[in-house]
Amino acid sequence: MTETNLRILLRARPEGLVGPEHFEVSEGPLPSPRPGEALLRNRFLSLDPYMRGRMSAAKSYSAPVEIGAVMEGQCVSQVVEDPTGRFQAGDWVLGGFGWQRFSAVAVSGLRKLDPQTGPVTTALGVLGMPGTTAWVGTTELAAPRPGETFVVSAASGAVGSVAGQIAMRMGARVVGIAGGAEKCAFVRDELGFPDCVDHRAADFPERLRAACSSGIDAYFENVGGAVQKAVFPLLNDFGRVAFCGMVAEYNDDAPAPGPNLMQVVRKRLSLRGFIVSDHPRAFADWRSTGGEWVREGSLKYREDVVRGLEGAPEAFMGLLAGKNFGKLVIEVT
Ligand SMILES: NC(=O)c1ccc[n+]([C@@H]2O[C@H](COP(=O)([O-])OP(=O)(O)OC[C@H]3O[C@@H](n4cnc5c(N)ncnc54)[C@H](OP(=O)(O)O)[C@@H]3O)[C@@H](O)[C@H]2O)c1
Structure with missing residues (x-):
């Protein structure tokens, strides 16, 4: 044939x-x-x-x-x-x-x-475009310091799962956000994040607040929408947000109203968008660093x-x- x-x-x-x-x-x-x-x-x-x-x-x-x-x-x-x-x-x-x-x-x-x-x-x-995106956004933009709280949305996904693991290696306390109990269990049990909050839970904002009792120092934004709305009030002064994507809004005809970006001014936040293809050298850097971690089994x-x-x-x-x-x-x- x-x-x-x-x-x-x-x-x-x-x-x-x-x-x-x-x-x-x-x-x-x-x-x-x-x-x-x-x-x-x-x-x-x-x-x-x-x-x-x-x-x-x-x-x-x-x-x-x-x-x-x-x-x-x-x-x-x-x-x-x-x-x-x-x-x-x-x-x-x-x-x-x-x-x-x-x-x-x-x-x-x-x-x-x-x-x-x-x-x-x-x-x-993990070793391609999504992994490289996590590497750039975490190390260069969100840049968590040891002991800080780093939150990542779509935490079980291609980018989020790697971003959280890199942030843990940088010494941050990592809290994931994911949709549903199964994804949250994977993020905690398999990826080893100390905590993961289900954004589908009716009381998600309260749960996130409880999981981030010292506020959020660095946020890796993958989702936007209702998740972003719950994260923003928890951002600490001089917090960093790596705006990677807002997948929850990609099907919207018009941008959703809010969040109140005046908080960027009030809290002197740094918000920086980025596109991974602007960092061509990062691909090989990440293949080398991340490849080693994948081979030794320490990057899930x-x-x-x-x-x-x-x-x-x-x-x-x-x-x-x-x-x-x-x-x-x-x-x-
Ligand atoms: N800036 C760049 O260069 C760059 C490069 C690559 C990717 N990105 C962005 O990174 C983000 C993650 O991409 P990925 O490849 O890693 O995808 P992924 O996380 O593997 O898959 C998308 C995930 O987004 C979440 N999601 C989808 N619709 C949602 C909604 N309405 N509300 C809340 N969560 C929703 C779902 O996870 P839950 O069920 O856990 O919510 C879904 O599994 C996307 O925003 C993407 O556009 C940006």
Whole structure:
């Protein structure tokens, strides 16, 4: 049977919630490599919250995916054939090859992965873009000092789980925020955070206050919305907030009112946004530091692997509603 290329295209730009109607599944012939290109079979596709922004035409730090184009995404892939001779068939590579089963891409942009050093999927999560984001946001922006209280939201997720573990290594008292008892138990028992508060609990603000009895010195913001609203009043003077993302608001048509950012002035807070791609050197730094910790088993990570590219739209919608548990990766079968 001849193989076909399954691709997931952006059919329409969502306003509000993302639904299946915004994607189109298309099946066609395999791409033919042009000069300088190799043919890849994409084995694992990373699904990440930033993709919600790429579906929208609103002005952002990156251009949107065009209507009718393949959805963007990083993949861990195997080389099928490389007419340039630079790669062997079967070599593992990393790159932005999109939501599709096969890609033909320039070999110059490929980063080779060594499967002997650990699971190849770590290049999409703990040792890839999300892990690097945690490294930059924690060490350079939130910068917790020993004994300080460091809070991170989406604490069981790809970025949050690593950020909290780095902050613990820096000597901070780390409190996670996660959705539901199971995620909170994972954050406490597996990741080793001293505490984790369930933002789905009716009395979440009170529980957070009790868990942070000396206030919050450093906050790693992944979520926004109601979680941010509960965190802000607890920030201490000269506190630091690393604004990494606000996934709870990505489906909103308009920004939610509040929180009262006058507190930034009153408390002399430092709020700094950042985008990991502005820190290109951090990727290799983190691969080296974090890679060592992963290999020795002292940095824990969890992956949520969904089988089948066809399931990518549904899995992505789930990601925006907190249904993933750990780094969401599609196994492209
Ligand atoms: N600035 C950068 O360069 C950069 C790079 C990478 C990622 N990010 C940002 O980092 C954040 C985390 O990304 P990730 O890749 O690590 O994703 P993730 O945490 O693995 O998955 C997203 C998580 O967000 C939480 N969430 C989703 N909707 C929510 C809602 N309505 N209210 C509260 N929590 C909600 C859910 O966890 P719970 O169920 O525990 O709430 C969900 O599992 C995102 O905001 C992302 O945009 C920024």
